[in-house]
Amino acid sequence: MSDYVIITAGGKGLRMGGDIPKQFLSVGGLPVLMRTIRRFREYSGKLQIILVLPHDQRDYWQQLCEAFDFREEYLLADGGDTRFASIRNGLRLIPEDAQGIVAVHDGVRPFVSVDVIARCFETARSARAVIPVTPVVETLRSVSGHCNVLRSDYRLVQTPQCFDIPLLKRAYAQPDSPRFTDDASVVEALGETVTMVDGNRENIKLTTPFDLKIAEAILS
Template sequence: MEPRKKIAIIVAGGSGTRMGSAVPKQFLELAGKPVLWHTVSAFAKAYADMQIVLVLPEAHFSYVEEWLGEFPGIMLIKGGETRFHSVKNGLDQVQEHSVVFVHDGVRPLVSVELIRSCYEAALESGSAIPAINMKDSIRELHEEGNRAVDRERFSIIQTPQTFLSELILPAFASPYDPLFTDEATVVERQGHIIRLVPGEEANIKITRPLDLIIASALLG
């Protein structure tokens, strides 16, 4: 398939309550820069023609204004009531056939290699969702108690969840459903097969103070 325009929709709507911080977690400092700066930087490095759409609550715009100019062509868009609506607002900026990445703003350690492998896989299969194996034992809870389940049957899902625009745009035209936990569930509802690609152990989501310490160590 011919190369396509590349659009990264980076969603950062967290409040930072689990961090116990007045500053939302995506703006906390990591190796001298805000968490979200590292995330944006990874996509900017991955492809010279990457268009970045940053989706934030309007009240958070002031947090990014001082460094936004470092990334030419980046677009700042107001978020919505839920993640689904925030992604939908970002998708409104997609005007032509593209490969669309949807990424958590609080996954700052995503590698250029993972972004590129998602792009190549989405060109081939229509979608590319990074996933890693479970290492811990897990149990399923039910009304009578709980039971062990085979962890080999489960994967841990990461972002960037990556799709051809002709799959994700019509999917997000459907009405919101609380069962939509991520972009893959929205696209899957349209009858599309979801392709999993190898994710990265270091592609952690920063939601608690310990995650920031781990991320600092990984960067160092």
């Protein structure tokens, strides 16, 4: 039995306003993607890491690895035209007869805690499909209903999302659909139930320049 994590890093960084893809930007002196990979290696030295990266970004990534003497072991898959295609490419690197848990994680979420990673993996061994969530702290308003809604009825969804390997492979054998907003929604299309566990609030997705300021504050 082996466990895997598929780390997706296909962003172009358009909302960051620069030419460098956001997963390669430096936070605290180290590229974001390296921080993310090392967090999962911190969780387990035996975890099989699959990095999904656009083919045209491979050379730049290799240059960064040499510059920062980054020697973590991982398998490399090509990114697809969509996130769905990218995850499917990553899953193809997992043997068809593999048994265990596979996580899917955003490469630009470097601050997921090791406790959350462990919680997701261990819960998935029995629940088969698990996502980390955090409470909504702001007031929510329905645009279509023109009214406030109970924030206690909602949660913010994070990654890593963890699944039984054969289950996620079966889910990604489906055709892509606009309804698929994350891996949990792909699995739920099979009629499966997804279990929620507590995430950590620092596990933000770095998308805008303001997020980078928050990231630096977290590190300091």
